[in-house]
Amino acid sequence: MLRNIKINSLLFLLLAVFACSDDDVQPLFEQDSDTRVNILLESYRETLINSEFGWKTVYQPGTNFGGNNIYLKFNEDKTVDIVSDVLGGQNDLETTFRVGISQFPELVFENYTTFHALFEAQNFNLGAEFEFIFEEVSEDRIKFRSKTDISNPTEIIFEKATAEDQENIENLRAFYDQLQDDTNTLRFIRNLVVLDDANNILYNRTFTYVDDLERTAGVTDFNSETGEISTEILPISITTTGFNFLAPLILGDLSISSFIYDQDLGTYTSTDSGVTTIIGYDLAPVATAIIPELASPDVNSFGVDFSTYSYFDESFGSSFLNQTSENFKNLAKASDVFRIDMVLDDPNFSNQSYFIFNMNDGSLNFATFTREVIANERVVFTFSQFFGDTDGLINIFALLFSTDGFYMTQTDESRFASNPSYKFTSVIAPNLNFSVYGL
Template identity: 25%
Template sequence: MRKIHLNIICSMLVLFTACDNDFESEFDLAPDERAAIAVKEFKDALTSSEHGWLTHYYPNPTKLGSYTFHFIFDETGVVNMNWDYYDFPDESEYSVKMFEKPVLIFDTYSKFSKMTDPEIGEPGKGFGGELEFSMTKKSVDGDTLYLEERVSGDPMVLVRATAQTTTQLREYAKHTKHLERADEQVVVPFYFNLSVEGWDTKVNMVYSGDKIIAFLNYVDKGEVKHELMPINYTHEGFEFHHPVVLNGIGVKSFKYDEAKNQFVVTDAGVTGTFKYEADCPAHIEGMTDKFFGPKTFGGDAKIVSPKLANLIDGIYPDAAFNYFSTDPYVASWGPSTFKINFADWTTLKIAVSYKKKTEDVVEMEFLGYQTEWSGPFVDLEYIEGLMSTEKGQAILDIVASPKGWTIVPIELKEYGSSYYLVSNEDPEMYMCFGLNYSDDED
């Protein structure tokens, strides 16, 4: 009986405690009201800019460069957009919803969805971007919104656009052309080197347009270093994803100087330029074995410097020069052939022996010519006749130069295997091989 009384008294005490209406929240408003306000504030911020917002979005900053988007959010849940890649105005539905924070969601497919499209970039995985972003903070003047990807937490910074942004966005692609070596019109030496006052080394940059990423290599304190650097284009030039710091001097931003065809450093207090030069500032070990070793397969070089293409063009009277290739079988089966392919699908084959001169220089030792099974190049005399001309001799002098060709990879192998061969006889002559080879493991 006592037990019952005790239970009743305890229950009553609990009840009285539970009915305490004097609880004071730390907040003036209920959670749902605060959530609604936060959502409204985020949406108001997005729609507050008359000319929209500009963002340099890195979908995967460890592997890819940035895509620049210009967004204009309207009140009805539609975001109009364009990007720097090419001129293609597009729109998407968008919404701002409350999860753990207010989140901006790009609801329907648009140019921005390409950042998560499994068909684009790494097969099945895409570029690695996201479609949902929470806002972390807003600048005091309201001109910058700091967002982050909901899953990975990588940043997306929206900067208030101006009336000029639409026009400026179209300038970006021009700078891509300045870094891409495909369809190059101006004759320049191959090495695109960054010199900075206060640095005691130059940094060479090889650009890979499909990933918007630069492969930087340089010598620092006697040691060859290299790194992949995602690139972001601006209307003035381009930027590195993060500064390259040598001797305590960091460099990140560059502006194109059309008169000199070079990029000038724009970081405050730093003087320097990116120029096309004839000297290779850093020689990477293991390149000859990797690309011309016994396990190496051949490849095609469809990107050829204008000077080298001009040298070849005209050697064969029936068709224009098309591309170079090397043997499709492993080099150890030699002798190898260096092939000059023409637009009418004929091929002039030069028999060569690939000789390792240094860790990154290969020499194509001339062994003779090889005939084809059909077409004009079945006749050895015909081939020798063409190659005995002044042009033919000039081609052979370059191809089989004892100074050899320096091998400059676009990236190191975990991201791809394409490389440039740059003539040491004339660094204005170079070609880019997209390579397939048997052993990509070591």
């Protein structure tokens, strides 16, 4: 009996001692996971706040769209001051920010500001974002990726700003208008020419840019032998000295990206790839002779079947006709025109013909004209009289009333059998063509 008790006692003692012994394994971390996460988030928050002059970024929402220059100053009270060159800074509104975590550490701009304006622009098609996931953090550079843009997450990089960056970005706002060129000069052919050492033209293209949220330029090639035009859309980013193509313009074996603005000449010049590339007005003709491929007998019936022809811009959805060139589309946008009606021989207006320019501010401007049809070839509009405000319209006038006129061909762009569509192509600048409905 006593022996059994001794054995059992020994067994119980051993069991008790081992079962309740402390775990000898040392913890991997000194703090629990919540504490460690909070420390990490706080360090990210401090990194954002501690940059004396804030941060700057060139935010490209998607690879097809241009760069937006944004300055950010994160403050201790959770507010962030934003200064951008987006739409003249009109959405650089007061907001708070949050460094938090859902699956990953994230930076969220909590109230509507420039990032949100980009996010919701064009039916969310820019692919912009206002929630960003921290990827790499250092004292002078933070790399994020977009949170909801999962299939093709955009990268955004904050770089430590200098004392001048806020003002520099404010100053950039004016440069977009300058690149769009809204000067009231009678000119509409804007070339991009590449010159060799002897100033011979290696490539002659046209250039167009309109200041909208896409921030893309169009470089158009016109083939004077076939009459074909093709436009390459390139995202741009404005700089303090000019602008960059974010994806280079490739011409043969040349790669052209960076342009410097020359204020005296009003031109942009690049010396990339060892050649001189200049963007400017009237540097070279686009077409120098009638191109038979563009002429059509359709012009002979001009004004016979319809008394009104109308151009609608993209805001009209499917009423915008897609064969309209990027160059013309931007010219109309830059002129603040969203619709142009061409009314012929109006019996209510002494049988006069006139253009009606429907302006974005709701006003209407009128220009009367006479027309001459050159059989099987083209139509020429000759300006007579103007009613309204010519501000901003001078370049589109120069095009419509150019002495060489327009080729005119029927197209298959119309959705309505009873409203056929026609394309007007400038004889002197075939890169400028627009399509209209007969109404």
